[in-house]
Amino acid sequence: MSNLAAQLTSRILDNTTKVNNYLQAHELPDLSFDTDVPPTVQQDDDFTVPRDAAVEAAEELLALLGGSTRAIFTQKITDLANLQAICRFDIATALPEEPKSSTYDELATSTGLPEPDVRRIVRGSITNHVFKEERSGEVSHTAASRFLANNKLVRQWIEMTATETMPGALNMVNAMSKWPASGEPNEAGWNIAYNTTDICWEYLPKVPERAQVFADAMSVFTAGSAYGPEALLEYVDKNKLHQGTIVDIGGSHGSVSIPIIRQHQDLRCIVQDLPAVIEVAEKNVQGDIKDRVEFMHHDFFTEQPVKNAEIYLMRWILHDWSDKYASKILKALVPAMKKGARLLIHEYIIPEPGKGSATSQLSYRWMDTLIKGLCNGKERDEQDWRALFAAVDSRFVVRALYQSDLSKLGIVDVEWCPEESQK
Numbered sequence: 001m002s003n004l005a006a007q008l009t010s011r012i013l014d015n016t017t018k019v020n021n022y023l024q025a026h027e028l029p030d031l032s033f034d035t036d037v038p039p040t041v042q043q044d045d046d047f048t049v050p051r052d053a054a055v056e057a058a059e060e061l062l063a064l065l066g067g068s069t070r071a072i073f074t075q076k077i078t079d080l081a082n083l084q085a086i087c088r089f090d091i092a093t094a095l096p097e098e099p100k101s102s103t104y105d106e107l108a109t110s111t112g113l114p115e116p117d118v119r120r121i122v123r124g125s126i127t128n129h130v131f132k133e134e135r136s137g138e139v140s141h142t143a144a145s146r147f148l149a150n151n152k153l154v155r156q157w158i159e160m161t162a163t164e165t166m167p168g169a170l171n172m173v174n175a176m177s178k179w180p181a182s183g184e185p186n187e188a189g190w191n192i193a194y195n196t197t198d199i200c201w202e203y204l205p206k207v208p209e210r211a212q213v214f215a216d217a218m219s220v221f222t223a224g225s226a227y228g229p230e231a232l233l234e235y236v237d238k239n240k241l242h243q244g245t246i247v248d249i250g251g252s253h254g255s256v257s258i259p260i261i262r263q264h265q266d267l268r269c270i271v272q273d274l275p276a277v278i279e280v281a282e283k284n285v286q287g288d289i290k291d292r293v294e295f296m297h298h299d300f301f302t303e304q305p306v307k308n309a310e311i312y313l314m315r316w317i318l319h320d321w322s323d324k325y326a327s328k329i330l331k332a333l334v335p336a337m338k339k340g341a342r343l344l345i346h347e348y349i350i351p352e353p354g355k356g357s358a359t360s361q362l363s364y365r366w367m368d369t370l371i372k373g374l375c376n377g378k379e380r381d382e383q384d385w386r387a388l389f390a391a392v393d394s395r396f397v398v399r400a401l402y403q404s405d406l407s408k409l410g411i412v413d414v415e416w417c418p419e420e421s422q423k
């Protein structure tokens with residue numbers, strides 16, 4: 001193939017043809033902005049693999065054809081501002097189902113917004129395929145606006161992005177200037193945005209409506225098997241880690257340790273978290289495993305009270321913390337570890353640039369920027385994980401960095417080896 005532009009064009013054509021063939025074979029409507037692909041199809045590899053390949057090639061072609069200035073001048077922050085307005089002011093929900101439409105005056109009346117504001121928000125969103133205006137002044141749904149109208153949790157996710165994570169990211173540089181090289185969780189972009197010295201997760205519970213939006217948004221983010229317990233279950237099985245005690249540190253309601261012990265009768269778990277979380281969590285535990293689950297108040301910055309367990313587990317803990325604090329959390333574990341004990345960390349292992357799909361690279365890097373802006377947290381790649389353990393204690397020996405196809409989160413498997421040093 002002659003050049004990159006031609007290769008990309010051909011990849012788009014080949015994969016889009018596969019997508020179209022799939023839809024025809026399953027007697028589904030053609031792709032359009034008016035209709036949406038059914039959820040079951042969105043999970044079928046025969047559809048999603050060529051679809052994702054075409055999308056990636058199309059994005060690369062856009063960047064290539066747009067030239068160097070496209071990456072600089074094409075910013076999507078206005079899309080987010082308009083989406084937030086649609087969600088906050090219930091614009092999508094105010095619109096009737098097709099084939100009905102609304103005028104801007106009608107939308108202004110039902111949302112309580114001035115007509116010029118509702119018009120500019122909707123017309124701004126039309127450039128993003130949210131709403132359409134086929135006859136001047138008559139607004140109707142596209143698939144995207146209908147999706148928003150029908151999904152409260154997704155509207156909460158937009159609100160959370162616009163209210164918490166995006167202001168953090170947009171103030172990241174101001175925070176880096178104000179507090180150079182800081183790893184403090186309360187010296188992040190988000191603290192500048194809200195002029196507070198509270199860490200974001202200490203502050204949010206004081207504002208219950210925002211805490212609720214955050215919780216709803218997280219449930220959208222973690223829905224689906226990519227963030228479920230499956231990869232850990234697979235890893236525990238493959239490595240025959242079937243006996244003893246799992247200490248689920250910062251385990252919240254035990255959403256990954258409980259499914260593991262449910263599959264293995266010879267495992268028990270101790271779920272540790274802050275008192276307010278534990279009080280709710282222990283009320284929800286189900287009868288069949290009650291005698292093998294214990295809930296315990298424990299601040300993970302203090303010495304680990306459960307000594308000599310077989311497995312210590314941390315899912316989604318260390319990414320909230322800079323290396324300084326991640327080291328403190330790991331050091332607090334050392335006095336509890338017996339020879340051969342395992343520490344399983346279930347978090348992102350960011351692949352090197354160019355490895356994996358462009359879409360997955362984007363999602364890892366997206367999260368890394370957001371978590372820095374929110375609390376000076378950090379997503380880590382293989383090198384970061386190895387360096388973190390080497391700096392904490394050479395008796396922590398990284399046995400494996402494993403990425404299952406079942407999860408977006410990887411597993412860093414670390415063994416406590418008092419006589420062996422990390423190479």
Ligand SMILES: C[S@@+](CC[C@H](N)C(=O)[O-])C[C@H]1O[C@@H](n2cnc3c(N)ncnc32)[C@H](O)[C@@H]1O
Nearest residue numbers: 250251252255273274277298299300301315316
């Ligand atoms: C991102 S959540 C992960 C929860 C759980 N591991 C999971 O994957 O579903 C982080 C958890 O750390 C807990 N946490 C925060 N600070 C803590 C501390 N100092 N000691 C113990 N737990 C803490 C929070 O209450 C929260 O449950």
